[in-house]
Amino acid sequence: xADAAKTGAAxxxxxxxxxxxRPAAKPGTRFAFDLxxxxxxxxxxxxxxxxxRELARRAQEHLGDRLQYCLYDLHAKAFRTIDPTxxxxxxxxRLNVDFEPGExxxxxxxxxxxxxxxxxxxxPRLFSVLQALRGRKVSIEQTLxxxxxxxxxxxxxxxxxxxxxxxxxxxxxxxxxxxxRSLSLSQxxxxxxxxxxxxxxxxxxxxxVKLADLAAGELKLAPDLVVISGGLDxxxxxxxxIYRLKGExxxxxxxxxxxxxxxxxxxYVVPHYVNLLTDYFGELFWTADFGMCISRKTQEDxxxxxxxxxxxxxAMRHFPLGGDLPPSKVQATLPEALTGKxxxxxxxxxxxxxxxxxxxxxxxxxxxxGRIDAETCRLVFVGRAGWNTSELxxxxxxxxHTKDSIVLMEGVSDAMLDALYKGADFGLFPSRYEGYGxxxxxxxxxxxxxxxxxxxSLPEVGEQLVVYKxxxxxxxxxxxxxxxxxxxxxxxxxxxxxxxxxxxxxxERASDEFFRALEGLVKS
Amino acid sequence: xxxxxxxxxxxxxxxxxxxxxxxxxxxxxxxxxxGYDYHYSAVYESPAYGxxxxxxxDIKLDHVDVRWQGLPFMGDVASGTFAAETPAAYxxxxxxxxxxxxxxxxxxxxxLWPLIKRMRSEGKLDGxxxxxxxxxxxxxxxxxxxxxxxxxxxxxxxxxxxxEAMETELVRAASLxxxxxxxxxxxxxxxxxxxxxxxxxxGTPRPPAENPTGEAGKAAPAGxxxxxxxxxxxxxxxxxxxxxPPNIEGFRRLVADGGFFFLPPKKAMAVCGGASEGIFxxxxxxxxxxxxxxxxxxxxxxxxxxLWDLKRAAHVFLLPIEFGGGTNLxxxxxxxxxxxxxxxxxxxxxxxxxxxxxxxxxxxxxxxxRKAMIQVMxxxxxxxxARDRAARDKLYWDHVLLDxxxxxxxxxxxxxxGPKKAP
Numbered sequence: 001x002a003d004a005a006k007t008g009a010a011x012x013x014x015x016x017x018x019x020x021x022r023p024a025a026k027p028g029t030r031f032a033f034d035l036x037x038x039x040x041x042x043x044x045x046x047x048x049x050x051x052x053r054e055l056a057r058r059a060q061e062h063l064g065d066r067l068q069y070c071l072y073d074l075h076a077k078a079f080r081t082i083d084p085t086x087x088x089x090x091x092x093x094r095l096n097v098d099f100e101p102g103e104x105x106x107x108x109x110x111x112x113x114x115x116x117x118x119x120x121x122x123x124p125r126l127f128s129v130l131q132a133l134r135g136r137k138v139s140i141e142q143t144l145x146x147x148x149x150x151x152x153x154x155x156x157x158x159x160x161x162x163x164x165x166x167x168x169x170x171x172x173x174x175x176x177x178x179x180x181r182s183l184s185l186s187q188x189x190x191x192x193x194x195x196x197x198x199x200x201x202x203x204x205x206x207x208x209v210k211l212a213d214l215a216a217g218e219l220k221l222a223p224d225l226v227v228i229s230g231g232l233d234x235x236x237x238x239x240x241x242i243y244r245l246k247g248e249x250x251x252x253x254x255x256x257x258x259x260x261x262x263x264x265x266x267x268y269v270v271p272h273y274v275n276l277l278t279d280y281f282g283e284l285f286w287t288a289d290f291g292m293c294i295s296r297k298t299q300e301d302x303x304x305x306x307x308x309x310x311x312x313x314x315a316m317r318h319f320p321l322g323g324d325l326p327p328s329k330v331q332a333t334l335p336e337a338l339t340g341k342x343x344x345x346x347x348x349x350x351x352x353x354x355x356x357x358x359x360x361x362x363x364x365x366x367x368x369x370g371r372i373d374a375e376t377c378r379l380v381f382v383g384r385a386g387w388n389t390s391e392l393x394x395x396x397x398x399x400x401h402t403k404d405s406i407v408l409m410e411g412v413s414d415a416m417l418d419a420l421y422k423g424a425d426f427g428l429f430p431s432r433y434e435g436y437g438x439x440x441x442x443x444x445x446x447x448x449x450x451x452x453x454x455x456x457s458l459p460e461v462g463e464q465l466v467v468y469k470x471x472x473x474x475x476x477x478x479x480x481x482x483x484x485x486x487x488x489x490x491x492x493x494x495x496x497x498x499x500x501x502x503x504x505x506x507x508e509r510a511s512d513e514f515f516r517a518l519e520g521l522v523k524s
Numbered sequence: 525x526x527x528x529x530x531x532x533x534x535x536x537x538x539x540x541x542x543x544x545x546x547x548x549x550x551x552x553x554x555x556x557x558x559g560y561d562y563h564y565s566a567v568y569e570s571p572a573y574g575x576x577x578x579x580x581x582d583i584k585l586d587h588v589d590v591r592w593q594g595l596p597f598m599g600d601v602a603s604g605t606f607a608a609e610t611p612a613a614y615x616x617x618x619x620x621x622x623x624x625x626x627x628x629x630x631x632x633x634x635x636l637w638p639l640i641k642r643m644r645s646e647g648k649l650d651g652x653x654x655x656x657x658x659x660x661x662x663x664x665x666x667x668x669x670x671x672x673x674x675x676x677x678x679x680x681x682x683x684x685x686x687x688e689a690m691e692t693e694l695v696r697a698a699s700l701x702x703x704x705x706x707x708x709x710x711x712x713x714x715x716x717x718x719x720x721x722x723x724x725x726x727g728t729p730r731p732p733a734e735n736p737t738g739e740a741g742k743a744a745p746a747g748x749x750x751x752x753x754x755x756x757x758x759x760x761x762x763x764x765x766x767x768x769p770p771n772i773e774g775f776r777r778l779v780a781d782g783g784f785f786f787l788p789p790k791k792a793m794a795v796c797g798g799a800s801e802g803i804f805x806x807x808x809x810x811x812x813x814x815x816x817x818x819x820x821x822x823x824x825x826x827x828x829x830x831l832w833d834l835k836r837a838a839h840v841f842l843l844p845i846e847f848g849g850g851t852n853l854x855x856x857x858x859x860x861x862x863x864x865x866x867x868x869x870x871x872x873x874x875x876x877x878x879x880x881x882x883x884x885x886x887x888x889x890x891x892x893x894r895k896a897m898i899q900v901m902x903x904x905x906x907x908x909x910a911r912d913r914a915a916r917d918k919l920y921w922d923h924v925l926l927d928x929x930x931x932x933x934x935x936x937x938x939x940x941x942g943p944k945k946a947p
Contacts, residue, residue, distance in 0.1 A: 124805050124813075140804045140824065144817050240818060243789050279815050282785025309786040310898035 029224045032070040033059045037231025039071055039090045039097035052230045053091045054507040062515035070219045075101050077241040080216035096206045115160050118153035166192055221249035230256030234280035243287045254290035259435025260301040268353035270387045290521045291316040294436040295457035317517035322507030323441030328415035334423050337407045343378035345424040347439040351386035355430040355471050362478035364402050371482045374405040384410040421446035426484045430471050437461050445504040449494030451480045465498050529555055530624055531564040533632035534603040536578040542766040543853035544659055548632050550921035565620050567603035583616050596673045600635040608638035627939050630655040634691040651940025656698040661708050663688035668847050669769055700933050705874040725874045727924035728857035731832055751833045754821050760792050762838035765799035770848040772802035778844035778893040783812035784819040786898050793820045794834050800824035840864035840900045843871035860919040864906050866896045
């Protein structure tokens with residue numbers, strides 16, 4: 001075994017080279033910024049979409065005429081170029097691209113059958129049994145080939161059933177009657193139209209264009225090209241196909257790495273996404289040449305993954321994310337529930353990893369002890385309710401001691417978020433793990449004192465300017481929240497320290513660091 | 525004097541595929557090599573074995589007694605009942621014995637003991653020496669298989685007790701017991717004062733001479749072209765196993781769990797033999813089936829030439845066996861190959877001398893097994909010195925059986941009296 005350990009690194013290097021990871025030695029001189037996620041996105045740009053758009057917006061000033069924008073056509077497994085005007089329309093949310101080939105809005109029967117078949121192929125035993133009942137014996141190889149040819153299902157069984165029913169109005173009417181609902185055919189027609197609209201929601205004012213109508217040519221793939229990708233690649237890309245394309249054309253691939261939570265802390269990830277993202281990362285580390293990490297912690301995690309799997313580490317750099325909100329023409333006013341109140345704010349999707357429960361328990365504890373005035377103080381959660389939080393949401397909504405003092409807000413605009421930050425007494429961030437922690441950067445940019453968990457990358461963002469509390473120390477959080485509400489001089493001191501010492505990271509600076517680091521990687 | 529040996533068991537050996545078949549076939553060759561008149565007769569299960577697999581004295585298991593109906597993995601036990609209690613089957617074996625006039629009956633596994641017991645009680649084997657050639661201490665093994673298959677513990681324990689009683693009876697009746705490991709030999713020695721107990725570990729057949737390739741005007745052999753087509757000249761891991769549950773379960777838990785993303789997205793793993801289907805359809809493999817299938821090649825039905833070619837070119841042999849008895853034949857083959865070997869302690873049973881040998885990595889947990897696969901796949905091909913090569917050469921069947929003392933023990937057995945005496 002010692003022999004193996006000694007020779008491991010050299011062997012890894014060889015296998016990487018053999019895997020066509022760097023088929024050509026030519027330096028990258030052209031860049032193609034992929035906008036496949038932004039092009040599909042509707043609504044307020046948050047999280048990954050925000051990062052993709054903010055970097056893409058500034059890419060041209062850094063890369064000049066070496067830059068092209070592109071989209072990945074998942075059906076053709078090819079990158080397609082788009083002109084800069086179209087790219088900016090996407091970045092600004094004015095253009096939404098329909099990647100589906102063909103014109104049909106409603107799924108055809110044939111497509112529904114394909115969906116059912118894809119589901120069955122995901123259950124090979126059931127598939128074999130059904131084929132056997134039809135008098136056909138299907139081997140492993142055949143199952144694999146069929147599965148590869150069919151692809152993964154994009155609809156749940158429930159969705160397929162509903163789609164089928166609503167595509168047959170009389171059948172749908174009869175089914176609804178069985179459920180005690182009486183619907184006319186015209187009402188069903190209205191439902192169908194509404195669902196068709198919902199299926200492909202488009203940002204208000206955004207124009208929707210089919211990919212084919214953008215007259216997008218195929219991106220010239222060659223060793224001098226670096227594709228920059230920072231979107232929801234696990235949904236919009238086929239990395240295995242890109243790996244093969246790289247083998248054929250020798251271009252290079254720079255991926256933005258947000259975090260490795262699905263690999264390291266899968267218990268905090270929506271179950272379906274654990275497999276999807278494990279698969280994604282499993283291929284990404286073989287496909288990408290450059291890893292642009294949103295924090296030092298993410299870079300460390302990625303290095304650890306490569307080492308653990310005997311892989312040559314990616315060439316990686318880390319860069320910060322911007323904490324400034326996009327300028328807004330309108331000024332939002334605080335909701336009535338917060339008017340004249342003091343409040344602490346936590347901005348994040350409500351889900352187990354974000355640890356809203358710790359804040360709820362801490363708040364409940366302080367209110368019951370009478371150490372927080374529930375008449376004048378509020379705990380504000382900004383973010384939609386995510387997975388595995390139904391019990392917590394039930395408790396928040398029904399606990400008679402706290403239900404009036406915990407304010408839930410979701411779908412807030414940038415202007416409203418700005419107003420909420422400005423009006424808050426202090427910010428909170430009790431997360432169990434973060435790859436960056438953008439809301440913390442936003443809070444500090446607004447000069448807010450913060451109580452923060454030291455997990456993941458948060459200390460990189462919070463530096464020495466926030467108060468750290470262990471995310472499992474409920475009593476400690478309760479104590480600190482009480483202290484922040486009851487000691488105005490403490491808050492003032494924190495605000496002053498942040499004013500004096502915090503160097504806000506704008507998206508300008510973040511993109512400077514991103515492109516400088518990327519060019520450095522490519523040159524090296 | 526030329527010995528006449530009749531071997532009996534519960535599978536044919538005409539075309540060996542699994543470990544038990546290889547062992548019996550090697551023993552048959554060994555005996556014949558000494559000029560013994562060796563014949564073999566088995567009860568076999570259909571459709572597991574087809575017409576091309578069976579010999580002239582083999583008989584199909586036509587009827588499973590009600591005691592064993594609906595119970596998984598009890599075909600071998602049912603075969604013993606069938607041979608002893610079904611008139612046609614019993615008549616078949618009586619006719620075989622009458623025709624061959626053996627002076628030694630060698631039972632491979634204990635399962636046909638009910639047949640021999642009846643024949644002895646009816647005076648059909650007077651003076652014939654019984655040799656018990658064990659492959660495992662079967663009772664506990666069967667119990668663990670049954671429990672893993674979901675059988676209630678009490679039921680599995682009762683079946684184990686029945687098998688243990690049968691095996692004990694056979695050990696006590698035998699003149700010679702051949703065990704596969706010292707651990708098993710100790711058990712048998714504790715059961716009898718009368719029988720001589722020897723150890724003959726499982727060995728491995730010598731690989732056939734390599735087919736020369738690249739000769740002008742001659743196509744490469746089919747096996748080699750398959751290997752080249754799949755793996756080119758790249759490193760790959762090699763696993764071969766029958767559909768025997770320990771093969772599948774060990775692979776699922778130690779190899780497949782977590783996916784194969786530590787390998788680049790191209791074929792880098794060969795899974796051969798009857799275990800393929802069970803592995804492919806396992807939850808562990810299916811979890812990342814598309815990514816896994818980029819890297820893993822299943823070859824469920826493979827001819828010997830292709831198989832040998834894969835073995836010769838493999839970078840590492842995997843032996844992810846977590847339960848089962850006896851000494852694993854595949855461990856002998858893997859170690860003798862001179863390639864890297866990643867093995868569990870269970871699979872290495874009987875080969876403990878190689879535990880610290882160069883190129884042998886013992887890993888008993890999923891984490892350790894995975895770590896070993898990663899490290900070995902990132903290591904250069906194993907190179908062995910002359911001494912290590914010589915040590916591995918002792919694992920081939922010819923060496924193993926010669927060194928075991930079986931021949932002398934068989935020679936020392938008395939011959940039957942009267943008309944059954946060998947001519």
